[in-house]
Amino acid sequence: MSNHATGAIDHHHDHATSTGIPNKKLFMWAFLASDCMFFGALISTHLIYRLHPMPGSPDPKKLFSIDLTLFATFVLLVSSLFVALAVNACQKGNLKSVRRLLLGTIVFGLTFLSCQVFEYGNFLAEGLTPSGSMFGTTFYTLTGTHGCHVGIGVLWLTLMYIRTFKPADESPWVLRSLAHLIVFAGVVVAGVTLLVSAAHSVEDHGLAIRSLAHAVRHNAVAAGVFAAGLAILSWFARPRAAVDFGEGNAIDVESLGLYWHFIDIVWIVIFTVVYLFEFL
């Protein structure tokens, strides 16, 4: 998001900052310290209400599907690995890997979000609503806030990905990048729709090609958008003249990575404290 929003002076002039830590990195760590308090307060709220549940409040054990949550956790973990590798690759100036890894992170991040949408769908079907019970209230708010963080992360990843196509010469690029972004958004929405629908039909018909086909058939528009979008995206990604993205941007990717890892870590906490503890 802010790959160029920041830090000009030190970069150019006093080559080193007073501490040797790049400004952006310091900024990120301070922000994450603040975010600890943010999630700390939110998770505390959830736990406080779990300490003395209202009589007749829903039993989370019956609702939670540990398989799904475990799957989502692995997915987020892999995305975290990808972004770590992307930083590594960027530091070595390996542009192609950076792009691939960013895309991988995005795909896994979206898969995680799809899991969440799927889970919400199931819970709502079971009658757990944000307003119906305190458990619903805190559960949806907590995981929803985490989901928003993931969403922002995906947006940032996408912008970073598009950023890697910025031409090295000064040719105008904003409009192209905006178009790129919009197509990307279309693909994402269509993709998540397909994925959630596929998950539902897998649930109904078992894991088989048939159920996937079913999902595609029922979401023809989404499937069309998805396919067309992918085509345009690969056209956008065709090899071209030199780009303005290299080792110097490693710090940008790294800041993004810090944010993304932190989301993963928060999920690690949520996984144990919100999900696993309920099974005791």
Added chain:
Amino acid sequence: MEAIANAGHPGAETHAGKRSWLFTRPTAKTGIVSWLTTVDHKRIGMLYGISALFFFLVGGFEALLIRIQLAVPNNTFISHQTYNEMFTMHATTMVFLAVMPLSAAFFNYIMPLQIGARDVAFPRLNGFAFWVFIVGAIVINIGWFVKSGSPDAGWFGYAPLTSKAYSDQFAGDMSTDLWVMGLQILGVSSVVGSLNFIVTIINLRAPGMTMMRLPVFTWMTLITAFLIILSFPAITIALVELMMDRSFNTNFFEAANGGLPILWSHLFWIFGHPEVYILILPAMGIISEILPTFSRKPLFGYPIIVFSGACIGFLGFGVWSHHMFTTGMGSVATAAFSLMTMAIAVPTGVKIFNWIGTLWGGQLRMSTPMMFALGFVWMFMFGGFSGIMHAAAPADSQQHNSYFVVAHFHYVLIGGSVFALLAGIHYWFPLIFGRKVSEFWGKLSFWLIFVGFNVTFFPMHFLGLNGMPRRTAVYDGNMGWSDANLVSTVGAFILGVGIAVYFTVMIRTYFKGEKVGRDPWDARTLEWSLPTPPPEHNYDVIPTIHARDAFWYEKTHKDEIAKETAEHAKSETAHGGIHMPSQSWFPLLAASGLLIGAILFVNHLFLWAIIGGGIMVLGIYFWASEGPGGYHVHLEKHDDHGDGRH
């Protein structure tokens, strides 16, 4: 990269023509555009200062209405409802729109100068923080102009009074939504601004400016910034939960569905107590600059003052429940919070003692800033003592929510924060505007304020002990409160006159005041080595720091410093001159998206609010795409900064 490359290599200008018109950087140095697009920390500081002083007058005006209503028993000057709106807005305005931004004004203007930096670490983000602050201020104050009226739930908005069931007088009431939304926005501004200050102080210090050489004001800025980033998330969460309750019918604070209103109180005060130190630490920083300067001595016990500041900040997170002694927490919890609270007296006392140590053996010049600073020491100490009385939980169970508390916090907030900020304005006025306030008028305003303040708030201790609860629009004449209230109201008007004199004198001085040159106070810290007003790029040559009171050292080692500066100047020119960040429209654009979104949201047009969000994202996107930009100031050609720009 492009922007940096652009700035770094002469000749890069040739590419500039190919840039999208969208990214043409504004270059006006005067006029409205220059202010709307500024990234200069000094200008942003002034914007903060002027807005804060405006809101100080608004908040003070509200306070006067409160005092008029309370002047006599059973008064009918304003209605209960208006009164409730008035104290809510008075406190919200004073805390979030006057004192905090006034501190931020000093952080912005003074701190980078004190550490020998050319600007803050992220100049455009700094502009963004200011515009977001303005957005928050607007949202909170919309209530004056719409049918709902202003927020009326008190400045700590205890649940469930803020819930839909108890705050909607009629369908579509949005006063509480305005408050909730406004505070969230102000939180964003404060956190973003503070992250910037943290990075700046830690990373942009001039060579030789070690952490233990930082001026105390800068240290307090750093600690305050930490308090802000660590405490605001708590209130943000509380506000988000409340917003969910109000807008999407969740149950966080709905008692009937298992909600615990007291959770709001905890979350609020987890923020709220650090918040009061956010209000006082910058003030303490200012005092720690003024006292040494006017005593012509270094600060007594610098390391311990710094350490105790950090200590206060840290302890401040462990005492929040002292605002909740009467909520029935149980003996153990009450005792624990009671003792923790008392512990804060120790580091605070250390500061008082060291300030006195600074005076001891000095040569005190009783100029106006010094008067305000000494007034601060007295009044803050006094307010601190009533704080200790609150800290003793059994005593507090009588004082809580009585006028004793009102007395306590006005002593620390006005006698503390406001006195120090007024001192700071006097102190740095010559640096910022190159003119000095006349001693006579300065001292007159000081004495009016000092006397008026004490006449207003001293009797409130008695009112509290005599059982007068706060937040009451009327009281009966048979309770023994009438005299003290009348005295207090008279005092408030004396105080008002004092403030009026103060402002008038400041404005007059700005236009007609006595002109002064560099360093009129014979001061000690780096910012005074600059000409007045400081040039846009602050330092012609980034200074090298050799001692704690850097400028005092420079003054006592003139030759050595001159030689060093000349050398550095040479190497700096070799680097292509002074690099300055370009102005930008996008912080303003992003903030205005926030305003639009917020207004739509509080009107419960949730989907439309996405438009505002979209504008904001677009603003940030362009902001990211345009790059930091930058241009060079070449001192050898022009001593001015009009040229050398790409």
Added chain:
Amino acid sequence: MPLFFGGWLNWLTGPQSTIDVAGPVAESQRHVFYVTVWVTGIIFVLVASVLTYATLKYKARNDSDEQTPTPPQGHGNPFIELGLIAASVLALVFIAIPTLRAIWYAYDVPAAEKTNALEVNATGYQWWFKFEYPSEQIDGVGPLTTANELVIPVGRAIRINLRANDVMHSFWVPKLAGKVDMIPNRGNHLWLKADAPGYFWGQCAEYCGESHAVMRFRLIALAQKDYAEWIIAQKAPARALTPPSDGALAKTQPAGYAFKNPGRNAPGYSSAFDTDPLAAWLKQQKPAANENPVLIAQGHDLFTAKSCVTCHVVRGNNMGGAPFAPDLTHIGSRTTIAAGLLENNSVNLHRWITRPNEVKPGNKMYLGINGMPGYMMMQDDKLVPHIVVSDEEAPAIVAYLQSLK
């Protein structure tokens, strides 16, 4: 005038003074306060003298003073600093010990007095207090319930369970004990004891909405015998006065008082009452001499006709009512109405039942509550009048309510 020195003391002896206390709990809290005053006072004198001395001694008196060479640039003295830190800690210990003792003391009834303690439930409503005596059950009704005036026996520990029905309130009788909040969905309690019979002022001490300022109550401490009598009287159903059956009912009756609207926020207290409030209270328990049975019967009918009964219980005369409105069974025996705001006399009652919103803006009797229409009701998202008590009708209702001893 309190502006000369002795006057300060007058500023501390009001009816809600926390200094001029009347019970052991408030006394223990005052004791802690005094300790803090002494300790901080001594520190203040010490620090202030040093500060004054330093200011005066080192002050530059004229311009030439300012030109003298710079003073020694001392940076600090660790021994002084550590010494002062130690001294501060010591001072705090002096405060901490009585603090801790009083925290535990005030938390709950001491073990020795537990068996003899009286338990009362107090519930805060916007903007009045309900009091229940769980130990005084009335057959087929539940605990004895009253409003806005809490009557307790002297010398017995009273444990008050604090509940809130809508928003937060706080229970505060300064002369007897520090406040404890009434918080929705939370079970709080406090205890207090009155040393001698007395009439005490109390007030809600947590901001609770528009009329928070006028959410008050009274606490009456009675000798054991008076208390027992009061309990018996209160447990009885409402008094029934049979009017003479000579058709006088049809005629309008004289009011017995002159009413002139005193206007918004006009005080409801009188110095006559304040000279001996306890005596006034005792007097209020007895029926008035000049009762007019016809007027009262008219009032009784109006009370039903105006649908006051949808909210208010008058046990014996009408049951039902609603839990969120004060029980009026013995309203005539209370010294105040509208939650301790107005003294209970004809004019004030008249004022309250004809113009509740002028006395107490936004009150629920005026606006309606929980779907029950009050003096106003919601129609098509607009408030429209529902109950109108005219100045002509009011005297009958006033007489009826006053008869409910």
Added chain:
Amino acid sequence: MSAPSPAPATDQGPPPENKFHLLVKIAMVLAVITGLEVLTVYLPLPKGVIVGALLVMLSVKFTLGIYLFMHLKWDKVFCTILFLIGLILALGIALSLLALFKNSDSVPLTSQQAASVTVAPALRTG
């Protein structure tokens, strides 16, 4: 993963070491611990032991995450300190809040089924 780099070479000192294998290994360790966590929940052990074990595994994952994935190991200690300030405060406040609300004084009325006093006054009449 070793496509040639199109980015221009820079003069910024020695290139950072390649952490590819390390990172993959860490990810695997994290995955294994996550699996273990789920298993632990179903073990027939006393509740306290399981909670303890889960918290230990949680902290190990947390530490691996910030220390290796987030490069704290290779960064200046100051970053660690900065983050720890926030983390420790958040932990401390969360724990104190939980302690406060666990306290018997804090049991919500709505969860005390037995309580009869004015729990839901709207439901009672009289």
